[in-house]
Amino acid sequence: QGTPVNIIVGSQVWLEDPDEAWVDGEVTGIKGADVTVATTNGKTVVASLASIYPKDTEAPPAGVDDMTKLAYLHEPGVLHNLACRYGLNEIYTYTGNILIAVNPFQRLPHLYDVHMMEQYKGATFGELSPHLFAIADSCYRAMINEHGSQSILVSGESGAGKTETTKMLMRYLAFMGGRSGTEGRTVEQQVLESNPVLEAFGNAKTVKNNNSSRFGKFVEIQFDKYGKISGAAVRTYLLERSRVCQVSDPERNYHCFYMLCSAPPEDVKRFKVGNPRSFHYLNQTSCYEVANVDDAREYLETRNAMDIVGISQEEQDAIFRVVAAILHLGNINFSKGKEIDSSRLRDEKSINHLKIVAELLMCDEKLLEDSLCQRVIVTPDGNITKPLDPDSALQSRDALAKTVYSRLFDW
């Protein structure tokens, strides 16, 4: 692709630019391997012949909807085409049967409404403008026609739009495979509502994305022989555990912690939480709020989604007890104990937090304290209990918080 085919004086070319990524221009002179280019932004640049790319002068100004239609498939050509389309609010472009989506960073409801789904339903691939519904539809039809499993891979860097795209794909498949008129909670509703639950516990605000998924997931939707949804399973992988105990500006911990702190007063009281600024696991960063996100509302929505997914009230309460316990666990501190290299709870506050953790987790206070301040070493001759110094106790506190949280997430 990098072959500098037929570049002569007068050729239209692309060349790399430190500010603009790529600029176009016209070759005004060639001397050995050096080319002089007059760029369209008014500069004269000398570049090596190997670093410039020919520009497709016949490409339509509005871009092409399939990149395979480009005369040259090189980086500047691809980016220029995507930029042209993005400028016209066309966020989807094909490269053969691959769909490229450019994050619009604004809601485009008309693009995903039922009317749109109707249009793509059964349409020949490539007949309508590029769209993720076309991908989902061809996938659905291939499954029906070939009686085999199909999969869609969604990839991209953080903030690219994978989670949003996956939700839309799931919505389309639920639309195609939904049953009308069934009572109560339908499978497709449950499939869709699993998203807010997962996001509450597995997403957090990061530098790149206010709703960044800190885990990988594999969503499986099962269909019966009539093409209707019969079941679903979501498998998650590799949750970022360190975030539970360690966050820095301008990032946040997992959404669920802030949601619980903004819960209705009776829940705040019941779960013994309060201002997020009072918890060590949350106050290491000065970021508590996310633009356009109302944690109080999200709490109620998460509860509602949990209802739909089929998590009972008791289970929900148990889940939030664990979330609250982790916050209190983080506020337990240690100081040097009587013996060398041992530790004890630092003050009245720590003792209090330990009490609350034990209460929330329904475990014995003394055993919990021991498990933080001591280490049990298993030897062939039996178990040896060794006290931990304050630093190690702190580490075992954080390890417990991470383990409990990731177990909760996996559940």
Ligand SMILES: Nc1ncnc2c1ncn2[C@@H]1O[C@H](COP(=O)(O)OP(=O)(O)OP(=O)(O)O)[C@@H](O)[C@H]1O
């Ligand atoms: N199709 C879309 N329409 C409107 N907004 C979108 C779309 N895709 C993405 N966004 C916006 O971009 C943000 C980031 O997208 P998303 O969370 O899907 O990224 P991601 O690829 O899952 O990132 P991460 O790897 O960090 O989880 C969304 O919160 C949303 O505001």
Ligand SMILES: [Mg+2]
């Ligand atoms: Mg994501």
